[in-house]
Structure formats: structure tokens, C-alpha cells
Amino acid sequence: MNFKRFKFTSAQVYVGIIGLAVILIIYAFNNYAKNYLLKINKINNILLNIEKEEYRLNYYILKNSLFLYSSFDENVYSIKEIKNKINVLKDNLLKMNESFILKYLFEYKKAFNKKVYYVYEFQKVNAPIKNSTIFLDTLLSTLPELNVPVNYRKKVVYAVSSVYLAKFTNDMSLIKNININYFKKIKFNNKKANLFNQSLILHINVILNNLSKYNIYLNKILNSDSIEKLHKLKQKFLIILNIQINSFTIIGYFGIFILFALFVALIILIGMVEKDKDLLYELAYIDNVTNIYNRNKYLEDQNKFNAILLLNIDGFKNINDLYGRERGDKILMEVADFLKKLDKNVYRIVADNFAILSKDKNLVETYVKTIMNTFEYVNYSVDEKLDFQISLSAAISEKKPLLKTAEIALHYIKQNKRLKFIEYNDNLDNSEKIKRNIKKSTILSNAINNNRIIPYFQPIVDVKTDKIIKYEVLARIDNNGKIESIFPYLEIAKENRMYREITKIIISKAFEMLYNKNIYFSVNLSIEDILDAEIIWFLRKKFREFKGIEKYLTFEILESEAVKDYKQVEKFIKLMKMKNISFAIDDFGSGYSNFAHIINLDIDFIKIDGSLIKNIDKDSVSKTVVELVGLFAKRENIKTIAEFVHNKEVFEIVKNLGIDCVQGFYLYEPLSKPTEI
Template identity: 40%
Template sequence: MINNVSILKNITILYAEDEVALREITLNILRGFTKKQFVAENGAQGLDLFKQNESEIDLIITDVNMPIMNGLEMIREIKKINPHIPIIVATAFSNTEYLLEAIDIGVDKYVLKPIDMKKLLQLMSQSLLYHELKDLYTDNLTHLPNRNKLKKDLENSSEDLMAIINIDKFSTINDLFGEHNGDKVLIEFADALKEYFSNQEFIIYRIEADKFAVISKSFDRDVNNFYDLCKNFEEFIEQEPVYIDEHEIDLNITIGIAKSDANNAYKYAQRVVTYARKKFEPILIYNDSFNIQESFEENIKWIKKIKNGVKNGDFKGYFQPIVDTKTKEIYKYEALVRYIEEDGTVVSPYTFLNIAKKAKLYPHIIRIMLDEAFNLIKTKNKRVAVNISFEDIASAVTMEHINKVLKENAEYTNLLEFEILESEEISNFEEVFKFINTVNEFGCKVGVDDFGAGYSNFNMLVNLNISYVKIDGSLIRSIDKSENQKIIVKTIDEFAKKFGFKTVAEFVSSEEIYEVIKEIGVDFSQGYYFDAPLSYDQIK
């Protein structure tokens, strides 16, 4: 018996019994097996104790016939507060009608009077183990089935029609109103889902903090009919704010719908909801044009290739010349990563760089590029610029490696430059200041790349100790045909010059573009008009 009830030694119970003698006998035994006991003489007292100590209580044992409030009335009220609390009812054999009612309101176990203590202790341990298992499949906040339950249900299903519903920017709600109110919003949202999607026709799950799934119980339901129902729900949510303690909270949601007879509905719905968010579409139905399976396979293939490529030296630096705009003489080279296939095919970073970043493999690539840059600097005496992201700068591991490499190559660092990618949002300028000061001590120049795209900030240029600004290619590639782009580039160039920064134009691909850049007075130029990125062997 001890082995069976060892689980009880750390639990707290609420015990309600009006018979003094039975209460004392039972309580004395329970004290030897449980950590703490709250004792009530009637249902009303028991309910009050539960309300005051809900977070502590793990299990309830109660008599049925008690004064003021009987055990079943107490159970009904407690189940409203916590529907998952395990409850054992003690009743006389003659009270079978009470027993049936107890089962109907969700009581887990019962024990007959006079109480067999060995039986009671076994029932207590069984009840806790049952609820421990049940909690694996239930979301504690909304009491909806959780992701574990969804996965289990999907394993038993060969065809599904489902929607994944994502609350947009839910973290902002937590930031603005606090996590406590955020939890209340999720409960309200779950209740709204239950209203729109009846439990007779649908199963609703909470699968992540701000993500829910709705599965139709009938696969034969028309997908357009399901779309209309989801659309109505989306419109309702966006038109009706949630009120939490008089706070009006507006919600926006994105919905991805998928129907599949190959057990793929879940991953299709996940991917289409992500696709919908990128396209700013509130609701989309998956179709084969999204090529989701092919995309998965391509991602898996490239993750493996990147890992092996790092080990086997398949990543190489290619170097594109940056010339003096006036003379067209090469001033330096920008180091650009390329993946070399077994057959010698050179693969552009556009194919694998985002995958490398998402798979947390990008730090390996920045290290390779530093080695490639120093190889060109040391053997061919060339000035080389290497791209660096804010994520690299904020990584202690990456920065430790950069410092190590700079120290090992200290006599050559005056020919190395870093270009900070300005198209990525910088969330901590202190880290950037620290980085610039560190590499400046080694004689490295620092520039800002992609200026004019994304998060362009003139104030940032003033506050950072940089040497040059590279103007984003989106402003250069049509500058010979767009007066507006010409004005923007001229403004950036004049601003940079006033603060002593040199300017670089990238994507200079034709003589017409070059002539405009030269007329504006941009200091340096880069692009296919001068040369494509070159391998190490192609550079003299």
C-alpha cells in the first residue's frame, strides 16, 4: 500500500465531514500520509476554505449529507472555479441517488461508509494520477484541449478540415496591459470561439500562447462554408473590442484554413497562416500553389547542406569590386558568401542565407567570411569589407570570435572594414557603439550598409562613429528613370558629406545609372557595370 500512495506525501487536501468521530479518525490517518489538511464541518465552510486556499489544494474528500450546504452543492460551486480538481465522495450505500448525482457533476471516485482507509488512500493516489494525465491534454488557462491533445487526435485521423487562428501581435497586449489582463483576453477569446464553433460540430484547441485550432468533426463539410464561418468570426472579433476591467482592447486575427485527406491539414494550416500574415491577408485557404511540401523539403535539404558545408569548406568568399566613382579604379572589395556545389556550381546566398539564420547556423558563415577576407588581404594586399548584422554584434560568442581573429591578424586589420546591415532593426545602440569602438582600435573602418531601406535613420548616422554610408540598391537600380529616387539619393549624399562620411552606391548596373551617380557626386560605386563578384583566383 505504501508504494501505491507515495504520491500523496506532497499533497494538500480539503476534507469535509460533519460527523465528529468519523472526521477525527479519518483525519488522524490522513495526517500520516499527506502534507497538509484543511478541515470543514459542512459544505459552506468547505467552499470558503477552497476559495481562500485554491492554489494550495490538490484533492477534495467530502461527505454528501452535511448541514448548511451539502457535499454535492459544494462540489457544484467548486467545479465552477476549478473543473479539474479531483474529488472523492464518501457516502453510505443507501444513498445511491446521491452517488448518481455525484457522478453526473464530474466526481472522480467514491468510497462507501464505513470508510476502508486502505481503499481511500488507493483511490486518492489513483485520482491524482488520472488528473495528472488529464492535465497533459488540457490547457490550464482556457480549459480547452491543448496541443498534446491535438497531436493525439490527429494521429487517430486520416482526413481533416481545420483552421488555425492566430491573435496578431498578442505580445503587445501583454506589454500594454500586463500578463494578468492578457490571460483574461485569452479566456474571453476562447469563449468567443466556443460561441461561434459549436462543440457538436467542431473541436477547439489552444495550441500555443496566442494560437488556436478549430477542427470540423465532419470532413465532408464544404471548405467554402467553413471559410464563411471563419470569416464571420474574424469580422466579429475585429469589430467588437474585448473589455477587461473597463479597458477596451482591440484584437486582430489571422486565419489559415486547410483540408487534407493525407493527414497534412495541420502543417498546411500552420504554413498558410504564416503566409497570410506576411501578405497582410486576414484569412486564406491553403491550395497546392503554395508548394508547402516542396518548401519543407528544400529547407531540410539546405540545413543539411549548410551543416556539411561548414565542415567541408563548401562556403567560399566571392569579392565584388567597389570603385572610385570619378576614376573607376578599384578601391576595395566587398566579401560575399557563396556555396559551391560538388559539380562546381556557384549558389547565391539568396538561396540559403535566410534558412541559415532561422536554423541558427548563420554565425558559422560570418566566421568563414572573416577567414576568407583575411586570406585575400594577406595574400593579395586588398582592402576588404565584410557584412555584419546587429544579431552578430549582440552575440557574445560571435564577438568573442571576431576579437580573437582581429588579434591574430592585428598587422592586417587596417585593411578590413565592417558594413553594419542597416536594413535590420537595431534594438540596442550601446552594443553597436561598443562594437565600433572595439574594431576602430584595430584600425578597421565601419560603414552602414543598405541605407535608405527598412529602418533608415539619419539621427543614427550622426551618433555612430562611422566612415561611410552605402546607399541601398533599391534607390539606385532605377535612378536613371526616376527623378524622385535621384532626389532621395542626392539628399542622403549631401547629408553624409556634411558629417564627413563617404558615400557608396550599390547596384550600379549600367552606364546610364553610373552617369547619374557620378553627377550627384557619390564617392564610390559598386555593381555589374564594373564587375560581378569574383572568386579568389580571379583577383590579380
């Protein structure tokens, strides 16, 4: 364009300078107001999320109190979420210099911390109550097998039913008539009956000693004033927000006055350039192929709208390559003409991507239905020799920046070819996670390809003899000379289908190192491994290659994973038991198993999870749970192993509770090879 043909008068220059100054002021104010409102919106969302999480926490507490197999992990997650959001809220209020509100935030935080204290106190008594309730159920099922008097049976049934009713109705009067001394005085000649009676006394005592605390803590949690403090915080925040909005309104009126003062001068300026307006507008805002708005116009208009519909012609590059750009341009015009009939705010963003902007999200959703139906059943004629069907992919977003979020959603559709339409949500934007996963995947892939997945050996010690009886084989990664645990890489290994290779490498290397060494060892198997036909085939191959190693081998099944098909697991265990292979349940107490499943699976060892062991010298609840597990294991003739024994005090307690074996840093750290080699 030749700008020399434009001649500006001094009046135009003055009006232009003043107008530019006003625009800059408006732009600066708009940015300030927008950023402020975004911050306000962010704070308001945090407050709403905290409130939702508070109600969710109450729900989880009730769920945890009602259902025997409900996990406490949900409570911990909710507490962590609320604490994180409180810290984020505090940071945002400090950035906005809203120190007045902080006083109310601290009041809420104090009330919530008090509630958290009661949550953890509640769990300390809830855990042994639930475990004892479960155990009483299992115990009661064995009552018909015992040779005991009828009166004793009636007393047992009455005591257990009273405990159950008291647990689920919170009526303490139901357990007042339980005569625990009756059971304490009873002695049988039958050893099995005496063991039954001891277990009954222990578990009823656990419930009787904890139930009143259980009710007190539950009421304190559900009647906490933390939500009331949160509502007060929200109310004070809205007061400050209204004050700020009023100041924005005053500034807005002042801006209108300035704009009105320039109105006449601007009309004169517009009149001077009217003759060139159409040409400039077309060059700046109209796409030369489709005759609809271009990307420049979109960038100018985007902030005026609340929702975007982003469309892409499926396989358009192939159409261009196969039939030529001229026919491709005709298809672009066909699509553009159709979209113009739906809405005037239609844009060609780039190549074969089109956008429709709207202030009403529901409206663009109706456009999607119309577009999908039309382009699914109608054939388009590019010329007399070429007639074929066009299909479009569509993405909707109402989150700013509209184009960026819509492009993320559209990219997701291209990766999942079964989809034709999707609405953007924050879960689709996983750019940071992708970066972390790429880094982990690269490290893991290099380790597998360069033989840097290596076994380490954690000694397991017999409590009575203080001698090593076997080793747990652990997977490690040699990351450029730094030996790392495999645990942080397991998720990406499963997603990239490398998990199977890790299992095979560890088993192969462990078998090679320990073959003909007469050393007992255990290898971890996940439920995924057990259900993997290729792993089963691989194990059979290794057993043929290393004949006789089976009698030294124990498979540790990871109990922290949910077992959906116990029949398949039972089948696998029976198959391996034919080869004299032992089995252990790993991390017992951290996941989904119960005592009945342990019995059905024919397990030789129970490995008690480290979360129960590490604080057993300070936590009476953990001690009680471990004692119960030990009693159960002895009754079923199952050996017990305590993990995470990290100091002498823990070791002595575990030993006194009758646990058979231990492992942990107090005794040995994982070794690069067994001490016997």
C-alpha cells in the first residue's frame, strides 16, 4: 500500500494524538480492571472450591463411619486440598493488598485446623473399631464349628449383635448389658475354643473402649464452625468487591465524559478518511479466499464474546494434495458460505480452521448439531467431475483465551479419532504433565535399552534368630550413576507399556544371580502381571531355564492394588503352588484386601504395611491393628513380616507382638547383592 497518497492536516494530527492517548488510557484501565476482576474471580472460585471440599470432607467422614471397607485416603485428600487452597487464597489476598480480609481467613483456618484434629482423632478410633467389627464377623462365622455350650453361643451372638447395633446406630445403651467378665472367666479344654474366646474378648474390648470417643469426635467434626467462618469470610470479601466495582463505575463515567468531548472531532476525522475506509477494512479484516472475517478481525473481536465454536475440515491437507489447491479453495468457500448462514460472526483463523464467536454458549451448541447433521449427510460438488462428502470436527470453549483453549480441545479430537465434537475442560490441558512424563519416559526407556534396570536385595530377618532368611528383590534405575527407586516411574511405565519389560528384566536378573545359590528370595508381582498372559508364558520359560529355583521363590502380590477378579488370582496361585512357590500379600493394611480374601487365596506370608509399623512405638491404634493381624495370621498358620522397621523401639514392639520376621533400615538397607554372594 502506498501511504504517500494520504495527507493529514494539523487538525487530524492533533485529534489522532489525543485519540491515541485516550485509547492507551482506556486500554491500560481495561487491562487493570480485567486483571483485577480475574483475580477476584480466582479468589471467589477458591472460596467456592474450599466450601465444596468442606462438604465433601463431611460426606467422606460419614461414609467412613458407615461403611466398613471405606478408605481414609479420601479424607486425607480433602484435607490436603483445603489446606493447599487456604495457602493459595492467602497468597492471592496478599498480592491484592487485602490485609483486612486476612483476619477472617486466619479465623477460618484456625477453625478448620481444629476440625482436622478431630478428623485424625476420629480415624484413630474408627480404624480399630472397623477392623474389630470385620474380624468379629469372620469370627462369628467360625462359631458353629466350635464344641462349646449353647449358653456360650447365645452370649457370643448377643454380644456381637449388640456391638454391631451400637456401631451403626450410635446408641451406647445397647452395649451396657454386655458382660465381658463372663467371657474372661470362661476356660475351655479345647485350644481352638480358647483362641476363639481370646480373640472375641480382644475385639469386643477394642470396640467398647473406643466407641464413646468415636461418637464424640464424629459430632465435633460434623458440627464444626469452620463452614460458618468460611461464609463470614466470603461475606467480607463481597463487601470489598462491591466497593471496588463502584470505583470502576465512577472511572467509567469519567471516561465516557472524555470520549464525548472527543466525539465531534472524531466524526470530522472519520469523514476525512471515509473514502479509504472500505479498502482499508477489506485489507485488514476480510479473508481473500472465503470473503469472511480473517484472523486479524478475530483478534479484535475475541474479548467481546463469551464462547467460541472452532471447526476443522477433516483430512483437508489430503484434499489439497490429491485434488489441488484450487479445488481445496472451493471447499473452503462451500464451508464458509454455509457458516455465514448460521451466524455473522464467522472467521477463518488459519488454513481449514473456522471459528464462530458468540455471547451465548447454548447458541453455539445448537450450531454444532446443525453443522454435524448437515455435513454428515450432504454431498458437496466441487465441480462437474468431483462430488464428495465433507466432514468437520468441532470444539467449544468458554474459557479465556477462547482460541487457545478451543485449539487444545480440537487437538484432543485429532488424537482420538472416534470423537467429532468436544467441549474444553481444564483436564484437556496437560502440557506440564506431558513434559514431566516425556522426561520420565526418556529416562526409563534409556534404562531399559541400556541394561540399567537392576535388582537390589532387601534382607528379611527372622525375629527369633536374628538371621537373614530371605531377600525381597527391588527394582532400581541406574540414572547416569545415580541409583533411583523405580516407584516414581511406574505410572509412566504402565502408560507406555514398559511395565511388563521391567518385570521381566528384574525376574531374569534375580534368577541369574541367585540360581544354585540356595538363597530364598521374593519378587513383587502386580495384579496386572498376574493377568498378563505374556508374563505367565515368560515365567514358564524361566522355570524351565532355571530348574529348581521355584522352591526358593516367593511371589509378593501387591495388595495396594484393587483386585477385580479374585478367581483369576486364585487360579494363578494354585498353578504356581504346584511348583512349590510361596505367596505373600504385600503392603497388607494399605489397600483393599480383607481377612476372608487372605484365607481364600491360600497365602503363606502377610507383609504388614510400613504405614502401620513406622509409628507403632507412638501410635496405640497401629499397635492394636498389628496385634490383630498377628492373631489372625497365627490362627490361619500364616507367617507375618513387618516392613519399615527403622529403629530399635519399633523392632522390640514388633518382636513382643509375636511377628515372625522383619525388614527395614534398622536392620539392613537394600543391597546390590545378597551377603552370601
